[in-house]
Amino acid sequence: xxxxxxxxxxxxxxxxxxxxxxxxxxxxxxxxxxxxxxxxxxxxxxxxxxxxxxxxxxxxxxxxxxxxxxxxxxxxxxxxxxxxxxxxxxxxxxxxxxxxxxxxxxxxxxxxxxxxxxxxxxxxxxxxxxxxxxxxxxxxxxxxxxxxxxxxxxxxxxxxxxxxxxxxxxxxxxxxxxxxxxxxxxxxxxxxxxxxxxxxxxxxxxxxxxxxxxxxxxxxxxxxxxxxxxxxxxxxxxxxxxxxxxxxxxxxxxxxxxxxxxxxxxxxxxxxxxxxxxxxxxxxxxxxxxxxxxxxxxxxxxxxxxxxxxxxxxxxxx
Amino acid sequence: xxxxxxxxxxxxxxxxxxxxxxxxxxxxxxxxxxxxxxxxxxxxxxxxxxxxxxxxxxxxxxxxxxxxxxxxxxxxxxxxxxxxxxxxxxxxxxxxxxxxxxxxxxxxxxxxxxxxxxxxxxxxxxxxxxxxxxxxxxxxxxxxxxxxxxxxxxxxxxxxxxxxxxxxxxxxxxxxxxxxxxxxxxxxxxxxxxxxxxxxxxxxxxxxxxxxxxxxxxxxxxxxxxxxxxxxxxxxxxxxxxxxxxxxxxxxxxxxxxxxxxxxxxxxxxxxxxxxxxxxxxxxxxxxxxxxxxxxxxxxxxxxxxxxxxxxxxxxxxxxxxxxxxxxxxxxxxxxxxxxxxxxxxxxxxxxxxxxxxxxxxxxxxxxxxxxxxxxxxxxxxxxxxxxxxxxxxxxxxxxxxxxxxxxxxxxxxxxxxxxxxxxxxxxx
Numbered sequence: 076x077x078x079x080x081x082x083x084x085x086x087x088x089x090x091x092x093x094x095x096x097x098x099x100x101x102x103x104x105x106x107x108x109x110x111x112x113x114x115x116x117x118x119x120x121x122x123x124x125x126x127x128x129x130x131x132x133x134x135x136x137x138x139x140x141x142x143x144x145x146x147x148x149x150x151x152x153x154x155x156x157x158x159x160x161x162x163x164x165x166x167x168x169x170x171x172x173x174x175x176x177x178x179x180x181x182x183x184x185x186x187x188x189x190x191x192x193x194x195x196x197x198x199x200x201x202x203x204x205x206x207x208x209x210x211x212x213x214x215x216x217x218x219x220x221x222x223x224x225x226x227x228x229x230x231x232x233x234x235x236x237x238x239x240x241x242x243x244x245x246x247x248x249x250x251x252x253x254x255x256x257x258x259x260x261x262x263x264x265x266x267x268x269x270x271x272x273x274x275x276x277x278x279x280x281x282x283x284x285x286x287x288x289x290x291x292x293x294x295x296x297x298x299x300x301x302x303x304x305x306x307x308x309x310x311x312x313x314x315x316x317x318x319x320x321x322x323x324x325x326x327x328x329x330x331x332x333x334x335x336x337x338x339x340x341x342x343x344x345x346x347x348x349x350x351x352x353x354x355x356x357x358x359x360x361x362x363x364x365x366x367x368x369x370x371x372x373x374x375x376x377x378x379x380x381x382x383x384x385x386x387x388x389x390x391x392x393x
Numbered sequence: 394x395x396x397x398x399x400x401x402x403x404x405x406x407x408x409x410x411x412x413x414x415x416x417x418x419x420x421x422x423x424x425x426x427x428x429x430x431x432x433x434x435x436x437x438x439x440x441x442x443x444x445x446x447x448x449x450x451x452x453x454x455x456x457x458x459x460x461x462x463x464x465x466x467x468x469x470x471x472x473x474x475x476x477x478x479x480x481x482x483x484x485x486x487x488x489x490x491x492x493x494x495x496x497x498x499x500x501x502x503x504x505x506x507x508x509x510x511x512x513x514x515x516x517x518x519x520x521x522x523x524x525x526x527x528x529x530x531x532x533x534x535x536x537x538x539x540x541x542x543x544x545x546x547x548x549x550x551x552x553x554x555x556x557x558x559x560x561x562x563x564x565x566x567x568x569x570x571x572x573x574x575x576x577x578x579x580x581x582x583x584x585x586x587x588x589x590x591x592x593x594x595x596x597x598x599x600x601x602x603x604x605x606x607x608x609x610x611x612x613x614x615x616x617x618x619x620x621x622x623x624x625x626x627x628x629x630x631x632x633x634x635x636x637x638x639x640x641x642x643x644x645x646x647x648x649x650x651x652x653x654x655x656x657x658x659x660x661x662x663x664x665x666x667x668x669x670x671x672x673x674x675x676x677x678x679x680x681x682x683x684x685x686x687x688x689x690x691x692x693x694x695x696x697x698x699x700x701x702x703x704x705x706x707x708x709x710x711x712x713x714x715x716x717x718x719x720x721x722x723x724x725x726x727x728x729x730x731x732x733x734x735x736x737x738x739x740x741x742x743x744x745x746x747x748x749x750x751x752x753x754x755x756x757x758x759x760x761x762x763x764x765x766x767x768x769x770x771x772x773x774x775x776x777x778x779x780x781x782x783x784x785x786x787x788x789x790x791x792x793x794x795x796x797x798x799x800x801x802x803x804x805x806x807x808x809x810x811x812x813x814x815x816x817x818x819x820x821x822x
Contacts, residue, residue, distance in 0.1 A: 140487030246650030
């Protein structure tokens, strides 16, 4: 921010009288800039913007990949809203987002609070807690999860000790989604690091003053820590919710590519993938994709609106 | 179509999509150019199949044999498992870039014929590059659609009941030709009582078994362009199935789900499973018991409804080298050495040359051979019924909805209704 303020603003008059050589030099500089940017620009236009526009068009067509797309107007959307499997996928995804996001953030914040205190081997602890996030996206972890939560595997055996016999989570439509939630929570490293950075920014003197006033640890957390890190909390809530809406890999692998059993792990993107790549209904899949974009945008908008009520910015307080 | 402006817009979108696809393709294959031919007259063909590791090892041996005999033709292998194979194939075919030769099955023939992907190999047979002679038991007909020969069978197999021999022995149950469904379910009860495991792994979600049941009752799963049964028929089938799951005659679907990719039979969750007869070879390697083949139960004590299914080789209609493709397929289905290497991995060898060249030595392959011969001798084999375009999607839906029923998550009548509605969309696609 300060950089922008300090940057000298060249008066327009001076620019117009600048020698031709200087202008050419600047143009060459600009050209070099664009040249360096071009791989990214080409990548963006061809691999992101182009397909996105194409997909927006396909959302209004019936397209099976082989015959040319046929314009069907809003048919894909009306069929989609009436499709029981689509409704199920929305239900499963919402359930996942609502359960996984708060739990993950709670754990991330809890561990960040513990790790924020200086103690010996702090670096080691931080690395250890961050580690799962590095490998979390890999397919192999999905397989490991499948093995952990299967019938007569370690989780099942552990439960039996407490008299809870469900016969494994993976094959049980009532439990399998929570195995995915557990996988998500386990990868709390990224929000944890952000919380840690936020906690480091809280001025020590606030705590000292509070302590002098006789505030206990809970009070200090509630009245100082939480308001002070609320911008970071907002950032994490936003990022993790968007992330949760897009869950795919874990659901696909844990369910052995079927998003089941009994559609219990049929998250939105899993159904989208089935429609597009298994059933070759690219028009329907595109309509689903754009509906997700709009839904995520709405959720983001609501979060931004709500932040006025609970996010505390220092500038605003001044 | 619309105005010229619309066309222009569409062209731009297509160009955008196509460039993205080309870039992606180039990135994954590492080469964007056409490498199917070279200056010295050598031709390269891409050959793709699905299956496990033993099949891949065997096929690679047969490729080496072919390249030795035809030094001017090089074969580039591509292989994955079944699910991934068809997802990849669909994308490749829609981009006009499928393999020159590939493994195919009856459920996909009409789908890709309708989309113009499959080469009519009859023309190549007429040109003398491929022989359509010496196919056993009329199995060649499996690859014919509307007078075209779009698949050449490499093996033939039929549905069977694969049984855990030890469990059946322990329960004192014997499966016999012509036994009825009631006798079969009684046997499951005996197995449950005496061997203390479920009798069946979950028969009611298998589309090909339901097809046999319907055929025994004068119907079939598919007609030329539709389903050949009613919602009530299916509701009844799934209601009975669900009852048997609840009574423990059928393995707990929650457990079946968790042993995947192992079969519930080889994992010891049940004593029998309806599947294609060549699967008994796979289960022998997978499981700890001994596995054998038993006859399909019947409705009237006579007709099993069975027919010979088969895996085939098909070719891409747009291949640049149709002659070499035909020579390759001809070698793969007729050469005796290839038969010796492949054995019954893809079913009983389809041509007499290969069938006679391979003598099974192990109990399992011997069992498959004996079973096929017994079925053929019993005269129960019927003609294959149609598999319209979309059959593959309906098979997946049948498996999923059957699973929902047995898990107790969907009522049989609702699941049957859903299948009919999904089938309608699949046929239209």
